[in-house]
Amino acid sequence: MTDVLQIRQEKRDTLDIVYFSGRLDTNTSLEADETLKRLIASGGLRIILNLGNLDYISSSGLRVIITALRNVKKMHGDLKLACMKPAVREIFQLTGFNRLFSVYDTEDAAIQSFSYVNLDENEQRIMDAVVSTLDIEEERQRAERNLQLSENMYRAIFENTGTAMAIVEDDLTINLANTEFARMVGYKNEEFTEVFSLLSFVVRDDLAMVTEFHDQARKDTEDHPKHFEFRLKDRGGNVKNVYVILDMIEKTPRRVYSLLDITELRKIEEDLQHELIRNEEFFILTAHELRTPLQPVVGYLQLVLEDPDSFGLNADGKAILEKCLQNIDHVRESIEHIIKLSGPGYGPEQILPRFKPHYRLISPRQLLISYIMIIRCSSDIAVDIQVRDDLKINTDSEYFFLIIQSLMVTAIRYSTSPAKIEFSYYDDEINHYFTLRNGSAVIAQEILPNLFRPYHVGNESKLLRKSGFIGLSLPVAKQMAEKLQGDITVTSTPETGTLFTLVLPKSSAPE
Template sequence: ITGYTAEEMISKKISMDEFMGKGERKRIISILNRGSAEKPYRLVAEETSLYIKDGTLIPISLSASYVYHGGEPIAGISIFRDLRPIKHVEDSLRASEQKYRILVENANDGIFVYQDQCFKYTNPKFRELLGYTKEELDHMGFRDIVRPELGDLIEGRYVKRISGEAVPERYEIALLAKDGTWRAFEINPSIIEYESRVATQNIIRDITQKRKAQKALRASEAKYRATVEHTGTAIMLLEENRTISLVNKQMERLSGYKREEIEGRIPFTQLVHPEDRELMAGYHRARREGRRDIPSEYEFRFIDKQGNIRDSFITIGMIPGTRQSIVSIMDITDIKHMEQELEKARKMALLGEMSAHVAHEVRNPLQKIKTGVELLFHSMDLDERQKKLFNGVASGVDNLEKFVTQILEWTRSGKIRLKPFSISNIIKGLIFNRDEQFTRQGIEVNTAFDTQNDTIIVDGIQFRQLLENLIDNALEAMPGGGTLNIATSCIPEYTFEGPRQDITTRALEIRIEDTGCGISEEDLPHIFQPFFTKKTQGTGLGLALVQKVVSVHKGEIDVKNLENAGVRFTIRLPMDQTFSDDEVI
């Protein structure tokens, strides 16, 4: 410790006054002198100092006592220990404690030590947050600043925590400030030893403003979610990887998928027609590359869960500061259909005007030709060959006159003369008039009428023409014989699609089936178009007129090839429909 050798120490060259710190030898001797031979004083672990060989003054712990002889001290025995290691540790601890105290005292979070249901220590920030003084808090506990119903819970957590039981490592709580207001805090407790006993050190952070911001955010989110949910447009949120992360109710209705089937599961390209996918995926990438030449509104074809294709109009844009897109989709299938129907109606109106004009111009000359042919036929002596020629001319004139009549029927106004009629009577009359032709062609006719629901209000002339055209079509389809089935029935509830709204009512269904050659699949979509025909002597107006009559009666007609052979036409008419004054004569 001292750096001296044993020889140097006992050479009597070292003076104790110089060896020990200044005045220390006298102080130690004065303490030992308190004793006597009968009751010697023993000095134990007294802190003092001495000089080592290099001249450094070091701290030591000294234990000493006198050796007595004849009642007088003749020598001293001492034991000392180098205190430098201990002093170093103590200095380090004091420095560390000072740094920790500075840190705690100047922390921007509230810090307190809790022990025995009391605040044992509080830093200035904690006192500032709640407004209490140190003296006030020294006599307070959690029960004084939490809601009464939570007192047992919080104190119970403290007991469980110091006992080593599992409790929340962090929680939020409202504390009562001195001014009577409740403030929200987040508390992070941990176990420490304080004054040689277990306690908790707690760090609290004021989250009152955070709570208010969260509440405002939730209110804002609820408002905008309600707006998104109740808008009439399908809306979705699109991620950078094309996944749909959010949809509204309208998107569920449009797509046919439930929300949980879409969100986070389906890429938007799954809802896009294959022919449109590459283009829209390219737009998606380019939009995230910051390109500004990408359209934000355009039309595309949407595919729902059932595989139905819907014409749609999309509006899309990036959400600022994110890689997400907000997408709005509007189903324009009905609008496109209406546009097509309007264009078709415009063309049909123009065609009708032209056709009516031609028909009127042709009808008068036809009458003169017909009259002239009849006069010549009956006033001349004709051989068989000449008679055959005249009959051919007369037949051609009749066909042309029939064609003109069909044109005029097709172009006439959409107004109808409504009266109650028995459908079965109309059909029976038409069958009776063609009985000879049915027999000649070898056609068997079967009928099945719903006699309980047989009366319907229609335009008798137009409806008779409609049925006559369909029966004539069946006759032409079975030149070599076959079977014609005609049946009627009532549908208690049937929904007719209207231009403004759908109507559900009783419906009369008429089915006319033949076992003829059928209609080619490529021709089926066109058979109701005016002047469309594949017959060598057909006008192409028969079925167009049928569809028009059904339409003005607010009904519907469809046609289907049967599995074995033949065709079925199905007509459905509303039995309880009302008509406006503009629709009837």
């Protein structure tokens, strides 16, 4: 038995004999339909279909043959069937379509008995109805197959993003949650067959904020929040800080929540803020202590130098005091420079040691698609992902996700409308290279050196500032790339726009 359809034609006097071999189904019916239409259009009105080598026929195949019979009858011709195998004959009998055709056991019998039979009006209506019914059935089956394929694809993306995700109804009940979300809240995936409210995992003081963001997502405006942060309480009562990407599912009241556990990063951020305040206070006190004793010295020197004769000061003595005053000014200037140049000793290199990468095989394209589907950029920003479906790399999925998020936010921040953001990939023997290009984004040359400097945090929306979350900056993204033994570089010109390049080694190994 073959999975394809083979078609052969012969001409015998005024008869056309068409041989079908193999399977006549959805995948092969188009070829059969075109063959018969061409034959009829060329004047072939006395046709025999030899089905002796046809192993299987589906509803799509039946539609093709009935359509051919209808068309040839309209042109005062005829079409007969011969040599059907028992399995094919049984299909015709079960559907009742054998009554529409003249069926013969042998090809010779079909040739000898060939004559034209008029198609009356009632038969025409019956045949038209049969063809229409088969067309509808075929379209229904095709739609069901496409729907099943789409559902399987989206479920695979949803389950394998490496990020905790949940689909939440309008009343905040959880409709569907993936394994990562279940693990985050301390449940097994199968336990989510019960009805849970998202609010049951929210710390009491954050309930109003989560409800507000959830409601605002329904408005689907440019100002509605897509990112925020709240405190999550898991099954064991442990409190976690989570960063949320939120969006609506089009034409439904449901929302997609994507959550990242940033508890460790939040703790580090708080430690950093305390360290910044402590160091700032230290430098203020140091400046005061250094400047205070100099003030009276400067005052006395200026008093003497303004009236040297009153103090019996000769020219050499005045020159010496003027030199002292100059040196004191240099000391004061040096103090100012030291205070300006001395920053807190808690930079990005100290931010991540407690946030160790966890390596596993991931699909970059699936993570990118997941992020773009969730963030759903505005209509004037198009995103093109040019990364292979079969590409797999060994890295930390959350690090990769957060790095891409930082690069994406920066590319959009400096963008003008309309914009097109392109993700692409290439490699060599040593490294993977992921590039993000935005031709409409131009970063001023004086800003470029600051993008990866410590504490350079871009402006966030008023709503984010209201929630007190400053976001993940490019210095942290670069430090994450370095933790993965890679790097991030950037170029930006008015001619080419902005290009970020994330380099990750192929031989990555856990630290």
